[in-house]
Amino acid sequence: MDYVPIRTSTLRGDQKTGFDIYIKIASKYILYIREGASFEGARLSKLKEKKLKKLYILSDKEENYRTYLSANIERAFDRGSGQPIEERGRVIQGLQESQCEEIMEDPTNEIQYQIAKKGAGRFAEFLMAENKAVQSILNVTNDEKSIAAHGVAVSTYAVALAEKLGYKDDETLKQLALGALIHDIGHTETEAPFGSLYEEMDVTKLKSYQEHPFKGGHKVKEQNHFDRNVIEIILQHEETADGTGYPKKLNENKMNPLALIVGTANFLDRMMTFEGVPEKDASKEIMVRGLSKYPLQHLQHLQAIIKEVYVNSNAS
Ligand SMILES: [Fe+2]
Numbered sequence: 001m002d003y004v005p006i007r008t009s010t011l012r013g014d015q016k017t018g019f020d021i022y023i024k025i026a027s028k029y030i031l032y033i034r035e036g037a038s039f040e041g042a043r044l045s046k047l048k049e050k051k052l053k054k055l056y057i058l059s060d061k062e063e064n065y066r067t068y069l070s071a072n073i074e075r076a077f078d079r080g081s082g083q084p085i086e087e088r089g090r091v092i093q094g095l096q097e098s099q100c101e102e103i104m105e106d107p108t109n110e111i112q113y114q115i116a117k118k119g120a121g122r123f124a125e126f127l128m129a130e131n132k133a134v135q136s137i138l139n140v141t142n143d144e145k146s147i148a149a150h151g152v153a154v155s156t157y158a159v160a161l162a163e164k165l166g167y168k169d170d171e172t173l174k175q176l177a178l179g180a181l182i183h184d185i186g187h188t189e190t191e192a193p194f195g196s197l198y199e200e201m202d203v204t205k206l207k208s209y210q211e212h213p214f215k216g217g218h219k220v221k222e223q224n225h226f227d228r229n230v231i232e233i234i235l236q237h238e239e240t241a242d243g244t245g246y247p248k249k250l251n252e253n254k255m256n257p258l259a260l261i262v263g264t265a266n267f268l269d270r271m272m273t274f275e276g277v278p279e280k281d282a283s284k285e286i287m288v289r290g291l292s293k294y295p296l297q298h299l300q301h302l303q304a305i306i307k308e309v310y311v312n313s314n315a316s
């Protein structure tokens with residue numbers, strides 16, 4: 001029997017599966033979850049705890065998996081489906097995470113790039129059109145500190161920030177959402193572990209860590225299907241408006257404005273997810289620490305987003 005891999009992040013929501021799911025241990029496939037299961041609540045938490053990026057299905061059930069996947073996606077994007085926004089957000093968050101993993105695994109695959117780009121457009125539309133959409137994505141916590149889930153959070157903040165800055169063009173927003181999603185693609189090639197804190201790295205590790213924008217850019221720039229904006233977001237997302245970032249110490253005038261948006265969004269998610277700055281302090285912290293590095297307007301808009309997502313929702 002043949003087995004094919006599926007991404008764990010695509011298993012979300014209350015829809016029941018039409019396929020058995022296997023786990024691979026020492027080249028053996030072991031039945032893990034029987035057909036007819038759904039992935040919400042306790043079962044989803046348990047699955048996430050396992051930290052398995054891939055699971056397996058029998059190849060003759062691939063069609064069932066595809067049907068499951070597209071039904072899940074369509075339902076999640078359909079605001080008239082009757083599904084609560086929290087549930088729809090979880091499915092869409094998982095979908096974006098899987099798209100990020102796909103591109104990071106094989107940036108040369110043009111078809112996959114186009115699928116992810118179209119998906120990024122739909123994602124941006126969802127975030128902008130619906131109340132609580134931003135919150136529904138950011139409510140999914142990134143406990144395992146994965147690059148892909150960090151990418152989804154940064155993409156969410158970046159689109160929300162761009163909306164407040166007045167960006168309206170669909171193609172630009174699509175490229176922004178996609179670039180933000182995969183901005184850390186270069187981390188797969190550095191020695192310092194992803195999510196390391198700057199103050200905890202020695203000189204050698206820090207040097208290797210700081211190569212990630214360049215390595216990421218280098219990896220994709222030869223690929224004709226990559227949009228210029230996406231490449232520049234990867235190359236410039238660690239630069240800052242005041243020219244103290246890396247790798248080139250560019251300042252705001254020299255930067256792609258989309259990369260600066262992603263940089264500000266990245267600054268916030270790094271603080272909350274990797275440094276553990278609590279929600280109640282995030283607004284103050286970004287202003288204290290980001291004021292010279294990022295445009296005041298960006299920071300003020302992010303403060304408004306933090307208020308909408310974390311403060312107001314906790315109060316209600
Ligand atoms: Fe980065």
Ligand SMILES: [Fe+2]
Nearest residue numbers: 150183184266
């Ligand atoms: Fe990042």
